């Protein structure tokens with residue numbers, strides 16, 4: 318039987334991120350994908366303006382019917398939630414709807430390039446830091462690690478900085494930690510810690526950064542991991558997928574990565 322995952326994040330109607338990435342990618346990888354939209358936005362927040370419909374008040378009602386119908390999930394993928402009140406609901410979701418051995422993957426998804434995304438503040442960061450203690454795997458970028466741990470954000474760094482970041486981050490979770498978008502020795506990839514030595518999965522650094530690639534990474538990572546890949550194999554697969562998306566995105570396309578062609582070719 319296929320694995321069943323619940324992905325909890327916003328639905329941005331336009332913008333190739335969160336649910337409009339997770340749903341097609343996870344399904345294409347053969348994972349039954351259920352969604353819990355936390356908010357409906359006209360478009361993602363990297364555009365100049367956006368509407369925001371908060372779904373939080375409806376979630377307890379949804380949970381009620383899920384309980385009645387006896388739904389359980391083999392895995393969870395959490396991304397952009399939107400409001401700190403959703404952390405308690407995420408915790409409830411884990412406790413009430415986990416199938417035995419369910420895997421909880423959390424992408425903190427609140428910032429990049431040293432800054433928070435629009436609409437987030439320090440309280441959201443602290444609530445997310447509290448939630449990641451329940452994760453089996455977290456996939457923050459360096460910006461998110463810095464916000465959660467208080468480490469200074471740096472654009473250029475060496476391995477010792479990543480080791481410090483990992484050392485700080487592991488105070489907040491017993492899960493595996495995968496720091497994404499790590500640039501070292503002219504390459505880019507992930508730093509992985511699951512006890513023992515930190516491992517690195519690095520590949521070619523492309524001269525372009527696109528919005529939404531963290532969401533693509535998390536989805537391919539989750540799908541590969543659920544299909545039996547190791548942490549390292551899942552990072553490698555997700556990193557290669559993202560790199561292909563970047564290579565296949567035309568220069569005029571400014572608000573996301575054109576992942577569709579890549580997904581079709583897999």
Ligand code: PXL
Pocket residue numbers: 327329334335358360361362363397426434435528529530531532
């Ligand atoms: O890709 C992360 C993300 C998800 N959802 C929304 C966003 C962003 C990043 O800005 O705005 C609504």
